[in-house]
Amino acid sequence: MSQMLLMLLATLPIECLVRAQVPLMSSNENQFKDSWQYSLDQQNLLKHLGGMGPYVESSGFGLPVNPPPNGLTVDRAFVLARHGERFPTVSLGDALNTTYTKLKKANAELAQPDKGPLKFVSNWKYLTEDPANYENLTWTGRFNGFTETYKMGQLIAEQYSHLYDPKQVLPVFAADKKRVYESAVSFANGFLNTNDYYSLPDSDLAVVVPISESKDSGADTLTTGKSCKPYHKQSNYRPNKRYNPTFLHVEAARLNKVSPGYDITSEDVENLCALCAFELNTFGHSEVCQALSQETLVGFEYIRDTLLYYTKANHPFTFILGSVYVNATLSLFESDKVPYNGQKIWVSFSHDTDLLYYLNSIGVLDYQLEDGDLSIDKIDFHRFFKTSELIPMGARIIVERLSDASDNKWVRVIVNGNVMPLKNCQDGVG
Ligand SMILES: *[C@@H]1O[C@H](CO)[C@@H](O)[C@H](O)[C@H]1NC(C)=O
Ligand SMILES: *[C@@H]1O[C@H](CO)[C@@H](O)[C@H](O)[C@H]1NC(C)=O
Ligand SMILES: *[C@@H]1O[C@H](CO)[C@@H](O)[C@H](O)[C@H]1NC(C)=O
Numbered sequence: 051m052s053q054m055l056l057m058l059l060a061t062l063p064i065e066c067l068v069r070a071q072v073p074l075m076s077s078n079e080n081q082f083k084d085s086w087q088y089s090l091d092q093q094n095l096l097k098h099l100g101g102m103g104p105y106v107e108s109s110g111f112g113l114p115v116n117p118p119p120n121g122l123t124v125d126r127a128f129v130l131a132r133h134g135e136r137f138p139t140v141s142l143g144d145a146l147n148t149t150y151t152k153l154k155k156a157n158a159e160l161a162q163p164d165k166g167p168l169k170f171v172s173n174w175k176y177l178t179e180d181p182a183n184y185e186n187l188t189w190t191g192r193f194n195g196f197t198e199t200y201k202m203g204q205l206i207a208e209q210y211s212h213l214y215d216p217k218q219v220l221p222v223f224a225a226d227k228k229r230v231y232e233s234a235v236s237f238a239n240g241f242l243n244t245n246d247y248y249s250l251p252d253s254d255l256a257v258v259v260p261i262s263e264s265k266d267s268g269a270d271t272l273t274t275g276k277s278c279k280p281y282h283k284q285s286n287y288r289p290n291k292r293y294n295p296t297f298l299h300v301e302a303a304r305l306n307k308v309s310p311g312y313d314i315t316s317e318d319v320e321n322l323c324a325l326c327a328f329e330l331n332t333f334g335h336s337e338v339c340q341a342l343s344q345e346t347l348v349g350f351e352y353i354r355d356t357l358l359y360y361t362k363a364n365h366p367f368t369f370i371l372g373s374v375y376v377n378a379t380l381s382l383f384e385s386d387k388v389p390y391n392g393q394k395i396w397v398s399f400s401h402d403t404d405l406l407y408y409l410n411s412i413g414v415l416d417y418q419l420e421d422g423d424l425s426i427d428k429i430d431f432h433r434f435f436k437t438s439e440l441i442p443m444g445a446r447i448i449v450e451r452l453s454d455a456s457d458n459k460w461v462r463v464i465v466n467g468n469v470m471p472l473k474n475c476q477d478g479v480g
Contacts, residue, residue: 119480
């Protein structure tokens with residue numbers, strides 16, 4: 051485990067990701083032991099990007115994924131994944147571009163543009179020149195959406211090779227938005243190790259099945275929210291709420307002091323936080339992340355967490371929206387006549403909101419729901435509900451069926467690489 055961490059740190063530009071002082075570690079054994087005593091996870095910037103940033107594993111609870119507990123074997127698996135790293139949506143992209151354009155203009159007029167943390171603005175390039183790229187997967191930089199979903203395919207193939215019979219066609223289902231469909235294509239390629247992210251793999255081995263996101267599809271879709279009218283009138287049922295941030299103007303004042311002349315507002319600070327996440331998705335590094343204080347990003351994370359919690363995770367309709375997939379999982383797991391041509395692994399790609407519905411319905415969110423709603427007046431630091439843990443770009447929820455030699459069955463949930471025990475269902479082995 052620590053060795054893995056070391057390898058990871060050795061391959062990442064830690065100056066970009068881990069902004070607090072990280073003790074340098076060597077392979078010297080004594081120093082290696084010292085490293086056990088540092089808590090690095092909390093300093094990982096990817097843990098604070100509010101679901102807008104690159105994939106990062108969940109923190110987990112120390113329960114190993116491999117081998118499964120008590121000599122059990124995984125005999126079926128259901129994977130529900132979010133698309134890979136993408137550009138911002140059109141509306142957010144336009145807002146981010148407004149802040150970008152404003153800062154560039156100010157920079158050009160400054161007598162001393164190289165002062166303080168915003169000095170990078172002189173050479174700053176926007177995420178993309180072409181607004182047609184908005185909403186789509188990114189394809190450059192270490193965290194790009196194509197590579198990430200390809201890697202996901204490789205990891206799933208490695209973990210569940212015994213569930214896949216190459217003589218059969220692996221179907222990968224995808225909501226039909228371009229970024230979701232392309233993620234499924236890249237995943238299928240990774241699963242088959244084709245070394246190609248973009249082309250459809252050999253149809254004898256895998257097919258990608260687009261599923262309409264249109265509301266006309268009713269519940270026969272991976273995006274059940276679209277056709278649920280009352281859900282869209284959500285403010286009739288529950289007001290949209292989000293954390294009321296007081297820290298944004300503090301950060302704006304700090305930046306205006308150390309890098310004078312840009313007239314940074316609270317709104318700009320919020321846009322810079324999002325730019326930090328999307329620059330990592332697009333370029334794999336970000337000077338914007340470096341310029342912001344860690345406290346600001348932690349506050350930004352909470353804005354995102356509260357926003358998504360109230361609109362997508364604990365809205366009165368999310369349980370029912372997610373129960374469509376939970377029921378589907380259940381019927382795939384319950385039939386013992388080896389249905390569907392003997393298929394034992396199912397993979398679907400959709401959006402963060404749909405993953406949140408599923409997490410609600412399957413009981414993962416009970417830790418938060420039974421603990422009470424998130425405060426919007428102050429940051430609830432002890433919350434369970436963290437979007438960066440649950441739905442980063444490329445998020446993946448896996449539900450496994452496990453069985454023993456006497457054919458007893460259990461179910462295990464794995465969220466973003468780690469076992470996620472359910473609050474109200476812990477009576478299985480291990
Ligand atoms: C950003 O805004 C500038 C100024 O309005 C515009 O020229 C440019 O095309 C915009 N970029 C994108 C990607 O929309
Ligand atoms: C991004 O997606 C849109 C919508 O599917 C598409 O029209 C556009 O061509 C895409 N851009 C690129 C660069 O693929
Ligand atoms: C899921 O199954 C339960 C139990 O059979 C049923 O009560 C519920 O209506 C189903 N939900 C959906 C959305 O079909």
